[in-house]
Amino acid sequence: MNATASSQFQTRAPTIKSGNTVLLRLPNGDTKALKIDQNATVSLGRVGVFYANDLIGEPFGRTYDIVDKKLKLLPPRTLADIEDTDATNELINDGEFVQPLTGDEIQALKQSGTHASDIIKMQIEQHANYSLKTEYSKEKYKKRKEAKYSKTFTTVEPTLFNVCEYWFNKDPDRVRDIRIDALSQILNMANIRPGGRYIAVDDASGLIVSGILDRMGGSGRLITIGNADSPPAYPIMVTMNFNEETVSPVLSSLNWATADESHTPLVPPVDVPSDQIKSDRQKSRLNKRKFALDALNNTREELFAGNFDSLIIASEYEPYSILERLIPYVSFSGSIVISSPYAQILADVQTKLRALPQYLGPSVTEVWLRRYQVLPGRTHPTMTTSGGGGFILHAIKVNDDASANAMTNFRRPKANGGATKQIVVAEDETMEDAESNTS
Amino acid sequence: MNATASSQFQTRAPTIKSGNTVLLRLPNGDTKALKIDQNATVSLGRVGVFYANDLIGEPFGRTYDIVDKKLKLLPPRTLADIEDTDATNELINDGEFVQPLTGDEIQALKQSGTHASDIIKMQIEQHANYSLKTEYSKEKYKKRKEAKYSKTFTTVEPTLFNVCEYWFNKDPDRVRDIRIDALSQILNMANIRPGGRYIAVDDASGLIVSGILDRMGGSGRLITIGNADSPPAYPIMVTMNFNEETVSPVLSSLNWATADESHTPLVPPVDVPSDQIKSDRQKSRLNKRKFALDALNNTREELFAGNFDSLIIASEYEPYSILERLIPYVSFSGSIVISSPYAQILADVQTKLRALPQYLGPSVTEVWLRRYQVLPGRTHPTMTTSGGGGFILHAIKVNDDASANAMTNFRRPKANGGATKQIVVAEDETMEDAESNTS
Amino acid sequence: MWSTARDIADGDTVIIWLTRDLVQPLLVTAGKEFNSKFGTYRHSDFIGLAFGSKVGSRTGKGFIHVLRPTPELWTLALPHRTQILYIADISLIVSYLDIRAGSKVIEAGPCASVESSSFPTTTKHRVGTGSGSFSHSVARTIGPSGRLWSYEFHEARAKKASDEFSRHGLAEIITLTHQNVCKDGFNVTDEADSVFLDLPAPWDAVPHAKQALRKDRTTRICCFSPCMEQVLRTVSALNETGFSDITMYETLVRLQDVSQIPAPPPVSEITEKLKKVEAVREDKRQRQIAAGQRSHEPHGEKRKRTEDLTDEEPTPPEDPNSGKRLKVAAVEVDMSPTPTMSVTPKVSLSKVVPEVRGHTSYLTFATLFPSLPTNASNIQIDS
Amino acid sequence: MWSTARDIADGDTVIIWLTRDLVQPLLVTAGKEFNSKFGTYRHSDFIGLAFGSKVGSRTGKGFIHVLRPTPELWTLALPHRTQILYIADISLIVSYLDIRAGSKVIEAGPCASVESSSFPTTTKHRVGTGSGSFSHSVARTIGPSGRLWSYEFHEARAKKASDEFSRHGLAEIITLTHQNVCKDGFNVTDEADSVFLDLPAPWDAVPHAKQALRKDRTTRICCFSPCMEQVLRTVSALNETGFSDITMYETLVRLQDVSQIPAPPPVSEITEKLKKVEAVREDKRQRQIAAGQRSHEPHGEKRKRTEDLTDEEPTPPEDPNSGKRLKVAAVEVDMSPTPTMSVTPKVSLSKVVPEVRGHTSYLTFATLFPSLPTNASNIQIDS
Incomplete structure (x- = not known):
């Protein structure tokens, strides 16, 4: 849309492209994910139908009204607009405003082509208590109803924040209870940066993989380990609308x-003697297979060569069994970050890690997030909120072989052995004795 | 102090009496518990020394200045006072105000009899950056210092809230992490009221017993089960300063x-033939012993007769093993309330209770409390807070023998058996199927 | 208050527990019937049963529990059942205000004033007289020697609450008055031990509250407001009116979701399954090649099919989260995590339920200390 | 930025981890010594070791870990170590502001103005330039293709931060300016992707921030304020300046305290112990009576002692929590809860640490949407 949109933002396009899966916020507050294809017609249910081409090329974040299947651009909502519309449900639920038209009746009216403002008028007329209300309330009620039955929607930019919020609200189980504050902390604790090298185990629908790729900006390396025989499909990556260059140079999966280093994968032969190749089709297939095998072998070699900056785990399997498998590939001073919906799972892991000197400073934290309504005169935390956003274990992998690093002959292995044992206690953040690694 | 102080308030006296253990709030914010005895001298450390008689007969909640060991009554602090003094530590800790006198130096000055305001003056003069500060800040800093080194204190009324806060802040382990919000919920969930009948297992230093007694107002019955061979000492009851009539008609302990109903306690004989009684001293001792034995037997009989309104547990022992022992003595429709510092302990109990139809609607909740600073222009939650206030399991004991209650001959035991099994699922608050107890 | 007898009698109020989410009060009236989706019951069937009994329906289909009312169950049975979450607020207020046997308490429901029109009337957030939650809880706690003066601005609500209190035997304890306390104040002076205001503009009632509170002892006030702007203004009013120790709390409960599940399996389990998938696929391919080589059919259709088979790739599932079962040739391997051995222990895991109440109201507390004596033997006055 | 080599070289910045509560940065300089209560170390001993190595002291007493710096470790090593808690704030801000590879970001530390004097300068609460926590974190995330314009009001702090950024190889990414942004604004126009304000009076800088933000894309702002009054005023300013989607968050971390302890024993254990105490006491009494009866001494001292013994009552401990061991006659019974069998499994129990950070700051976010086009083919303008 704008030529000055600089090159470094090619992780995702700043405007809507054909084929994008776009998040649309509807008047009732729901968010829907819809694929926007050139020349297609998009249906938003009772909100309306419009031509996809009207959205293609548009920047994210705009608000539209649907008029005769065409999109009419609206200015962004102000605080005054929000104040008048946000509390719709509050008013309707408090038992004073009894809705005189049933949902079915409203549906019937809408299907008969009655305009939203007419439906509202009918509602108001039929409203039993309405005449008792002040003029001020009347005006407010009307505006709220208008918003609820209006044919407007807003496109939502697929930032990591917005995409995480959408998936978490939709189904917290599928993202293993990783709320945006947890995801943000995971990415920071794992030191994700352009050019870094990471291993991730993501059974959270690709939420963590999406976060890592978004932060890497197409530079660095990410190897993920999946549970399936086929390459893992990370559905959240679809919602992120990454450019191809963000993903392919960076991501490989096993x-x-x-x-498993000790395992030799059983694969069909790729080096078929040329006299046995019977067709071009077979040849092309063998080439593809060889390419895939080379890629597999390269990824395996790369993983087994180790020296990755961090290991990030959000898995349905027992985390310590994963650590045992993958910790050899993490570099010294690298971070281990494990996420879980349950404190107990990570408590068990932490107890194990405390006894192992190669894990420095294991800590388990619970994330905590609170959102506020900030309408003028009506500021308060949101009335309902998510119960939890998950727990995070963090530790640093270290080379605990201090004797190998001793620079002097003064060192007494036995005294050091004692010290090694003591540090297990010292790393316990509940201990106050800061002297404990003096042997 | 005032004749209109009505009779219903005899749970605790409204004024300080000789022998009371009184909470005193010091200028640095600490609270101390001190016994106030007639004619004694009370020492508050560096804050000063005063004559106890000056406090006796005074209402709780007053603020005093110590002048020549005598108490000078001060008016209650206003918000402006607080604003000027509350942030002392904030300023001192922010690294800008470097305290030029060391603690030892200040101590030496105080011991030499230097007045607080002189110490402050010296501090200010020596303050490296002080001249850089605005006049406004200077004035504030001076007031804060004055507060910190002043010889004032405030008596704290031993309300359940204040006493719980004092003990929780002092040592949360001793009250098994029961914060005031948890204690308040426990008392409400257990339906504590004047005239009620309760069983309590209180390994929380008597916090729960104190709460129950405070709410019962000397009417009703409370049997506690302790871990020792001797009557349990509940130290928190001392801080509550209950009147004797609040405790003795209500509380008995086993x-x-x-x-244990199956156990016959081994006690020394009380029915000694009169010819074997060799002295008045022995006779009096035997009478006392008989009185104690009668009390023990009465308490046992009362417990085993059952029909208590609620059972409240805060124990170091496994809660379900306690339930198994005591649930027979709880009446149908009575409440079971179990407190624990750990969610996991109660999760295990809840899993057991769900399978048992005599426990209706077992739920585990975590308490959540947040305090705010409300100084003008500086309203925010307190910067540090307690990490947790405990978890509570609540369930209702029911008579699950529906066949005994069936009024018709239409009932089919087998269908009912199925229904009985189903309700275990229905009580699970995570289930949404409200139809599940239809067999 | 409600019956304390062991057994249910005609005319008693009981709580019918259908499910945790479906709890309702019932006035037992011989001759009436209670109908629910869990069956039909005659009220007379309840009479003579112990409170807390499970009762089967007359058709043998379904059952209910008939409980003794408590203020907490009463709150759970209110039409807006989210109010159960107010147990945290109510119990903390009772503790902070030092409400106990014999206390004299004032509570006031919302009063309308010109000023308050810009603030929410907080119908949803009220724990005051209107809902009865706070009233019942306080009445239970203060007992027969206590007194609760309850003020309600809305006439209809006042009438309804008054009737309810009478039905529950609380008329001796609770005095209900239909009055605008912001304008007209309270009808007692120097008598209350504590005041609870659930008003959109509590600052208007704060001076009246001071008048109603006794001055010979320490007394306390609580203002219940959903919005921060209300708190800021209330704090100022309390300070200006002479209240001390002004502080503010928020309290909530976080219901735990406990699930008993098999302990998460080690990753070796899925590793072995995946190796098995590989082996099965390779074995199948080998057998197909062997079959193809044994075949003497001419090149063409059959050959092509064998060739295809040798190249067989696993079918990627459309979504790995929806399709855990991979079809490999003719052999199915269950890819879901399962315990390796049937003896794998189950674990109870606890977390907060997915959606919880994030806010009810702010609780602004303040204390009114006894007036200083005008003269005192051993005490010097400094103001 | 900091070294990405495997091994430590002379001139590298490293993080010395002594304990979790004692972490500090060190510029490795051959020839220098590092002294701590955990021993003495030569810097040259570190050179050539891998980052992340455990190093024993030269005396063999004590050891340390030498780590590669990260923004998070850097924050942990700051003098006010409570700042580690800001990881929650920093990481959420980075996500909300959509900061990633190549982003152009503005941050501003506190600026003094007449107006702001009534608000706390929030030195303790700052994550801005002064502490460097936010700067290092953002620099890491935006990488070499990004840009961070950092504004600092205090000259001395500005100098210190600038030096630090150079030492850490961040001079190419971070441009530090000593400027009062509330008065003088920012030096860029229509260029920044996001703005972060850690100022006591952010409302003064909001219009300047709008000017600095690019208008061809959606951009975002975050204002970091400890007090609610600041939030209310900031929200108004953002709304009046034309920002949309104004919202506010608070975020914290709650560190868990995990302890491995024996599973709580069943109450049958203490029951049996108490019965044993009873039995031991009765047995002793019986033996003493028997001994007394066997004795042919005249009544008097001995008799009295026996009589006393028969009357023996257990000595109540002064405090049941301090004295768990009851002395019963000559036999001691351990009354503490212990596993009944030595095979009792240990359990790991987790709860939040006793004292946690209850508040850092409020995060007020807002969005600036691209200006509406003045003409468009398929889009009608409605304003």
Whole structure:
């Protein structure tokens, strides 16, 4: 849309492209994910139908009214607009405003082509208590109803924040209860940066993979380990609308069998003697297979060569069993970050890690997030909120072989052994004795 | 102090009496518990020394200045006072105000009899950056210092809120992490009221017992089960300063052996033939022993007769093993309330209770409390807070023998059996199927 | 208050527990019937049963529990059942205000004033007289020697609440008055031990509250407001009116979701399954090649099919979260995590339920200390 | 930025981890020594070691870990170590502001103005330039293709931060300016992707921020304020300046305290112990009576002692929590809860640490949407 949109933002396009899966916020507050294809017609249910081409090329974040299947651009909502519309449900639920038209009746009216403002008028007329209300309330009620039955929607930019919020609200189980504050902390704790090298185990529908890729900006390396025989499909990546250059140079995947160093994957032969190749089709297929095998072998070699900056785990499997498998590939001073919906799972892991000197400073934290309504005169935390956003275990992998690093002959292995044992206690953040690694 | 102080308030006296253990709030914000005895001298450390008689007969909640060991009554602090003094530590800790006198130096000055305001003056003069500060800040800093080194204190009324806060802040382990919000919910969930009948297992230093007694107002019955061979000492009851009539008509205690219905306590004989009584001293001792034994037997009989309104547990022992022992003595429709510092302990109990139809609607909740600073222009939640206030399990004991209650001959035991099994699922608050107890 | 007898009698109020989410009060009236989706019951069937009994329906289909009312169950049975969450607020207020046997308490429901029109009337957020939650809880706690003066601005609500209190045997404890306390104040002076205001503009009632509170002892006030702007203004009013120790709290409960599940399996389990998938696929391919080589059919259709088979790739599932079962040739391997051995222990895992109440109201507390004596033997006055 | 090599070289910045509560940065300089209560170390001993190595002291007493710096470790190593808690704030701000590879970001530390003097300068609460926490985190995230314009009001702090950024190889990414942004604004126009204000009176800088933000895309702002009054005023300013989607968050971390302890024993254990105490006491009494009866001594001292013994009552401990061991006659019974069998499994129990950060600041976010086009083919303008 604008030529000055600089090159560094090619992780995702700043405007809507054909084929994008776009998040649309509807008047009732719901958000829907819809694929926008050139020349297609998009249906938003009772909100209306419009031509996809009207959205293609538009920047994200705009608000539209649907008029005769065409989009009419609206200015962004102000605080005054929000104040008048946001509390719709509050008013309707308090038992004073009894809705005189049933949902079915409204549906029937809408299907008969009655305009939203007419439906509202009918509602108001039929409203039993309406005449008792002040003029001020009347005006407010009307505006709220208008918003609820209006044919407007807003496109939502697929930032990591917005995409995480959409998926978490939709189904917290599918993202393993990783709320945006947890995801943000995971990415920071794992030191994700352009050019970094990471291993991730993401059974959270690709939420963590999406976050890592978004932050890497097409530079660095990410190997993921999946549970399936086929490459993992990370559905959240679809909602992120990454450019191809963000993903392909960076991401490779193995599964738990191919990621097993002691295992030689059983694959069909690729080096078929040329006299046995019977067709061009077979040849092309063999080439593809060879390419895939090379990629597999390269990814395996790369993983087994180790020295990755961090290991990030959000898995349905027991986290310590994963650590045992993958910790050899993490560099010294690298971060281990494990996410879980349950404190207990991570408590058990932390107890294990405390006894192992190669894990420095294991800590378990619970995330905590609170959102506020900030309407003038009506500022308060939101009345309902998510119960939890998950727990995070963080530790640093270290080379605990201090004797190998001793620079002097003064060192007494036995005294050091004692010290090694003591540090397990010292790393416990509940201990106050800061002297404990003096042997 | 005032004759209109009506009779219903005899749970605790409204004024300080000789022998009371009184909470005193010091200028640095700490609270101390001190026994106030007639004619004694009370020492508050560096804050000063005063004559106890000056406090006796005074209402709780007053603020005093110590002048020549005598108490000078001060008016209650206003918001302006607080604003000027409350942030002392904030300023001192922010690294800008470097305290030029060391603690030892200040101590030496105080011991030499230097007046607080002189110490402050010296501090200000020596303050490296002080001249850089605005006049406004200077004035504020001076007031804060004055407060910190002043010889004032405030008596704290031993309300349940204040006493719980004092003990929780002092040592949360001793009250098993029961914060005032948790204690308040426990008392409400257990339906504590004047005239009620309760069983309590209180390994929380008597916090729960104190709460129950405070709410009962000397009317009703409370049997506690302790872990010791001797009557349990509940130290928190001392801080509550209950009147004798609040405690003795209400509270009796057993231990886990004497509370065992199948066990006959081994006690020395009380019915000694009169010819074997050799002295008045022995006779008086035997009478006392008989009185104690009668009390023990009465308490046992009362417990085993059952029909208590609620059972409240805050124990270091496994809660379900306690339930198994004591649930027979709780009446149908009575409440079971169990407190624990750990969600996991109660999660395990809840899993057990769900399978048992005599426990209706078991739920586990975490308490949540947030305090705010409300100084003008500086309203925000307190910067540090307690990490947790405990978890509570609540369930209702019911008579699950529906066949005994069936009024018709239409009932089919087998269908009912199915229904009985189903309700275990229905009580699970995560289930949405409200139809599940239709067999 | 409600019956304390062991057994249910005609005319008693009981709480019918259908499910945790479906709890309702019932006035037992011989001759009436209680109908629900869990069956039909005659009220007379309840009479003579112990409170807390499970009762089967007359058709043998379904059952209910008939409980003794408590203020907490009463709150759970209110039409807006989210009010159960107010147990945290109510119990903390009772503790902070030092309400106990014999206390004299004032509570006031919302009063309308010109000023308050810009503030929400907080119908949803009220714990005051209107809902009865706070009233019942306080009445239980203060007992027969206590007194609760309850003020309600809305006439209809006042009438309804008054009737309800009478039905519950609370008329001796609770005095209900239909009055605008912001304008007309309270009808007692120097008598209350504590005041609870659930008003959109509590600052208008704060001076009246001071008048109603006794001055010979420490007394306390609580203002219940959903919005921060209300708190800021209330704090100022309390300070200006002479209240001390002004502080503010928020309290909530977080219901735990406890699930008993098999312990998460080690990753070796899925590793072995994936190796098995590989082996099965390779074995199938080998057998197909062997079959193809044994075949003497001419090149063409059959050959092509074998060739295809040798190249067989696993079918990627459309979504790995929806399709855990991979079809590999003719052999199915269950890819879901399962315990390796049937003896794998189950674990109870607890977390907060997905959606919880994030806010009810701010609780602004303040204390009114006894007036200083005008003369005192051993005490010097400094103001 | 900091070294990405495997091994430590002379001139590298490293993080010395002594304990979790004692973490500090060190510029490795051959020839220098590092002294701590955990021993003495030569810097040259570190050179050539891998980052993340455990190093024993030269005396063999004590050891340390030498780590590669990260913004998070850097924050942990700051003098006010409570700042580690800001990881929640920093990471959420980075996500909300959509900061990633190549982003152009503005941050501003506190600026003094007449107006702001009534608001706390929030030195303790700052995550801005002064502490460097936010700067380092953002620089890491935006990488070499990004840009951070950092504004600092205090000259001395500005100098210190600038030096630090150079030492850490961030001079190419971070441009530090000593400027009062509330008065003088920012030095860029229509260029920034996001703005972060850690100022006591952010409302003064909001119009300047709008000017600095690019208008061809959606951009975002975050204002970091400890007090609610600041939030209310900031919200008004953002709304009046034309920002949309104004919202506010608070975020914290709650560190868990995990302890491995024996599973709580069943109450049958203490029951049996108490019965044993009873039995031991009765047995002793019986033996003493028997001994007394066997004795042919005349009544008097001995008799009295026996009589006393028969009357023996257990000594109540002064405090049941301090004295768990009851002395019963000559036999001691351990009354503490212990596992009944030595095989009792240990359990890991987790709860929040006793004292946690209850508040850092309020995060007020707002969005500036691209200006509406003045003409468009398929889009009608409605304003």
